[in-house]
Amino acid sequence: MPTDAPLQPADQATKVPVTVLTGFLGSGKTTLLNRILTEEHGKRIAVIENEFGEIGIDDALVVDTEEEIFEMNNGCICCTVRGDLIRVLGTLMRRRDRFDHILIETTGLADPAPVAQTFFVDDEIAGQLRLDAILTLVDARHLGRHLDDAKPEGVENEAVEQIAFADRIVLNKTDLVDEAELDEVIGRIRAINRVAEILPAQYAKIDLGKVLDVGAFDLERALDVDPSFLTDGEHQHDLTVSSVGIELTGDLSIPKLNDWLGELLSTKGADIFRSKGVLAVAGQQNRYVFQGVHMLFEGIDGQPWGNTARVSRLVFIGRNLDRAALETGLRRCLASAR
Amino acid sequence: MSVISPGGARPSAVDPDIAEKLRGWIRSALDLDEEVTVLVAQLACAEPGCPPVETVLAALPAAGRRSVTLPGPAARLTESDVRRAFHLCGETHAH
Numbered sequence: 079m080p081t082d083a084p085l086q087p088a089d090q091a092t093k094v095p096v097t098v099l100t101g102f103l104g105s106g107k108t109t110l111l112n113r114i115l116t117e118e119h120g121k122r123i124a125v126i127e128n129e130f131g132e133i134g135i136d137d138a139l140v141v142d143t144e145e146e147i148f149e150m151n152n153g154c155i156c157c158t159v160r161g162d163l164i165r166v167l168g169t170l171m172r173r174r175d176r177f178d179h180i181l182i183e184t185t186g187l188a189d190p191a192p193v194a195q196t197f198f199v200d201d202e203i204a205g206q207l208r209l210d211a212i213l214t215l216v217d218a219r220h221l222g223r224h225l226d227d228a229k230p231e232g233v234e235n236e237a238v239e240q241i242a243f244a245d246r247i248v249l250n251k252t253d254l255v256d257e258a259e260l261d262e263v264i265g266r267i268r269a270i271n272r273v274a275e276i277l278p279a280q281y282a283k284i285d286l287g288k289v290l291d292v293g294a295f296d297l298e299r300a301l302d303v304d305p306s307f308l309t310d311g312e313h314q315h316d317l318t319v320s321s322v323g324i325e326l327t328g329d330l331s332i333p334k335l336n337d338w339l340g341e342l343l344s345t346k347g348a349d350i351f352r353s354k355g356v357l358a359v360a361g362q363q364n365r366y367v368f369q370g371v372h373m374l375f376e377g378i379d380g381q382p383w384g385n386t387a388r389v390s391r392l393v394f395i396g397r398n399l400d401r402a403a404l405e406t407g408l409r410r411c412l413a414s415a416r
Numbered sequence: 417m418s419v420i421s422p423g424g425a426r427p428s429a430v431d432p433d434i435a436e437k438l439r440g441w442i443r444s445a446l447d448l449d450e451e452v453t454v455l456v457a458q459l460a461c462a463e464p465g466c467p468p469v470e471t472v473l474a475a476l477p478a479a480g481r482r483s484v485t486l487p488g489p490a491a492r493l494t495e496s497d498v499r500r501a502f503h504l505c506g507e508t509h510a511h
Binding site: 146157166 | 430432435440453456457458459462472474476478483488
């Protein structure tokens with residue numbers, strides 16, 4: 079096991095925020111993109127797009143790319159990045175003075191993981207850019223069909239993955255469904271991802287302040303989630319991809335955490351799409367905050383606990399998650415546990 | 417600072433000066449100009465058979481990506497290591 083310290087985020091304020099926009103064809107990505115590029119929000123946005131057939135956008139810095147998956151380490155899922163993205167980001171950063179924000183529009187079928195991992199793996203990118211949020215657009219009328227789309231064994235359902243990875247979900251075209259259908263589609267989204275904020279919309283009209291510069295990957299905001307999620311007793315065991323939130327009072331032991339998290343991420347990391355946590359570590363005055371994408375993991379010391387209760391909170395979103403095993407595993411990390 | 421270091425592949429930051437030196441060596445070994453993107457990443461992979469730390473070096477031109485994975489941390493690599501690796505076993509990927 080490596081013993082080097084976790085990555086320390088550099089000066090976040092000076093890094094260019096990057097929004098990753100995912101969603102199927104027809105979900106309204108182009109409409110949202112046009113709104114982002116034309117509305118008065120004071121930001122100059124560079125767009126990287128790789129979806130063929132999209133319309134051109136005037137007065138914007140738009141770069142076309144082709145999807146190029148780069149498996150850096152024998153197909154290991156955690157070491158898979160987007161070569162095209164690294165290249166185009168490198169080119170863009172030579173024109174750093176021309177924009178304040180980068181928006182990456184992925185194809186409807188793109189796997190969000192290599193895109194997200196690109197920001198963790200390449201030091202040069204990590205030093206200049208920060209992944210701000212993964213924003214997923216879904217079509218209220220057709221989402222159910224995409225989620226139910228049967229895939230051959232071993233092939234991922236991209237709609238499920240895009241929801242699982244999302245920090246914000248724009249539920250678009252709500253005018254095309256009635257209230258009952260809307261409730262149903264929200265329920266299906268929540269069954270996969272209990273953490274992401276859902277923004278209902280028509281014609282992709284949303285408050286852009288809720289999707290741009292939101293700091294969803296900032297470690298200091300690692301667990302700004304609805305507390306009810308963590309204590310919610312309703313668990314849907316039949317779902318392949320779901321969310322598990324755990325809350326635990328009591329101080330945790332670093333060696334035990336290292337063993338548990340190390341084992342968990344190395345054996346189940348391929349199935350854990352996103353993880354976030356704020357931990358109370360024995361002997362430490364500050365919160366320990368972390369987050370991960372598959373096996374990639376970074377953590378830092380956060381704010382002091384002060385007078386607040388030292389309660390650890392973790393969230394996992396992934397495939398075939400075993401809530402009971404995760405809860406037991408964390409409980410065994412308590413410093414007081416035998 | 418509490419040091420939590422779970423296993424599983426994850427990057428560990430390469431000293432920026434070392435990374436810059438390595439990028440220069442990659443460009444020199446493959447005769448690439450400054451416009452070509454090169455990548456230096458240090459990985460700690462817990463998969464069976466992987467060394468505790470390995471360094472991935474890659475050149476990402478618009479066509480014909482080349483990459484090598486070398487055991488050990490980036491700081492230990494020499495220019496001749498980089499040159500030899502790319503000339504002997506650099507994987508080339510057309511795309």
